[in-house]
Amino acid sequence: MAPSETLTAERILEATExxxxxHGPAKATVVDVARALGVSHGTVYRHFRTKATLRExxxxxxxxxxxxxxxRFVTEDHDPETRLxxxxxxxFEAKRKKAGGDPELFATYSVLAEEAGEAVSDHIDELTDQLTEIVRAGVESGAFTVADPAVAARVVFQATGRFHDPSYAREWLKPGVEGEFEAMVELLVRGLR
Amino acid sequence: MAPSETLTAERILEATExxxxxHGPAKATVVDVARALGVSHGTVYRHFRTKATLRExxxxxxxxxxxxxxxRFVTEDHDPETRLxxxxxxxFEAKRKKAGGDPELFATYSVLAEEAGEAVSDHIDELTDQLTEIVRAGVESGAFTVADPAVAARVVFQATGRFHDPSYAREWLKPGVEGEFEAMVELLVRGLR
DNA sequence: GGAATGACAGATATTGAAATCTGTCAGCTG
DNA sequence: CAGCTGACAGATTTCAATATCTGTCATTCC
Incomplete structure (x- = not known):
């Protein structure tokens, strides 16, 4: 029962990545994944009903x-504004690092994200929930003044889209983005206070 | 010298549109444009050096x-905040109307815009200049308080990207966008004051 | 008997030959 | 002679035949 002999969903996902x-998103096939694992592709289909499910x-x-x-930033030991x-x-840092560190893999996942509508919107919901938590804490402490923390959080997330949406990835390399990001955060924080 | 007999750049652009x-962006050829005008494609090349130039x-x-x-909104007879x-x-209205009114043509121009790097960045510069003008007026009247109107204008433009960048066009149809837009403007205006 | 296999049908992708397009230019035309 | 034409070379696109892939399932294997 060595790990290399047990075919788990996790091992399939590793092989898929x-x-x-x-091969990139266009040429990566289920047959390739099965080959990499040394099993038949029928076996992969036992764990994931379709190729789309596997990709998602x-x-x-x-x-x-x-x-x-x-x-971790949500529950950090700082005032809400600093946490925000x-x-x-x-x-921004996480996205920029991913995009800059391995551009091809980033491009690959950008394509996958394009297909995986639900996984992405779930992810966005999760991030927005984290932001809402911070904004809500800020409202409670009196640091922020907004009618609805959830709405404010969504707006802040959308406003900063340029610094985390993969479709803007090429902008992240340009000199001056750092300054644009600072200015954006400054304006948004001022709007929340 | 009837207009239909004089081949001007403008007539070529009309035919191109x-x-x-x-035919859509993928299948529209210079030969098609020439055919639509009843001239040889060599004539079109006399007015536009390349197909890319024509598209741009x-x-x-x-x-x-x-x-x-x-x-017209820049010089409108209202206080700066209202003008903004x-x-x-x-x-938002203009983009949404274009996207909703003729989705295919909008998609076509979105593709063209993707190719025409300089035309687009010039356009963005022009819009940002208009915004800068409004913000500057607001700072002068005391309605806004920002260190650099040009920087603030760029940030406002970027923050509202979701409501004017063609890549988000499908979001513009969803119910609730209107409210999101209002909330975004509210937050940004508060940040400028 | 539960997990894995591999043959299979229909869908999708690849390939290479033929058709079309882009951009040039020598010559025609009014 | 200024503006237009159409033939041309090289690049790109189309199309149809071929190969590969997806998803299923009866059978095999441990």
């Missing part, structure tokens, strides 16, 4: 990594 | 229509 890294699962896994990284600034900076 | 409307010109023409629509609100609402 590897195949995606190698691997995408969700990728998105969840970001959510988890950011979760850290959370936004953390989101 | 018509061909794009009919027709894109610029399309973008300029929006710039002109919005220009009108300008932003006008931008």
């Amino acid at each position: 590897e195949v995606l890294r190698r 699962a691997v995408t969700k896994r990728w998105l969840d990594r970001t959510s988890q990284t950011l979760a 600034r850290h959370w936004l900076a953390g989101l | 018509e061909v794009l409307r009919r 010109a027709v894109t610029k023409r399309w973008l300029d229509r929006t710039s002109q629509t919005l220009a 609100r009108h300008w932003l609402a006008g931008l």
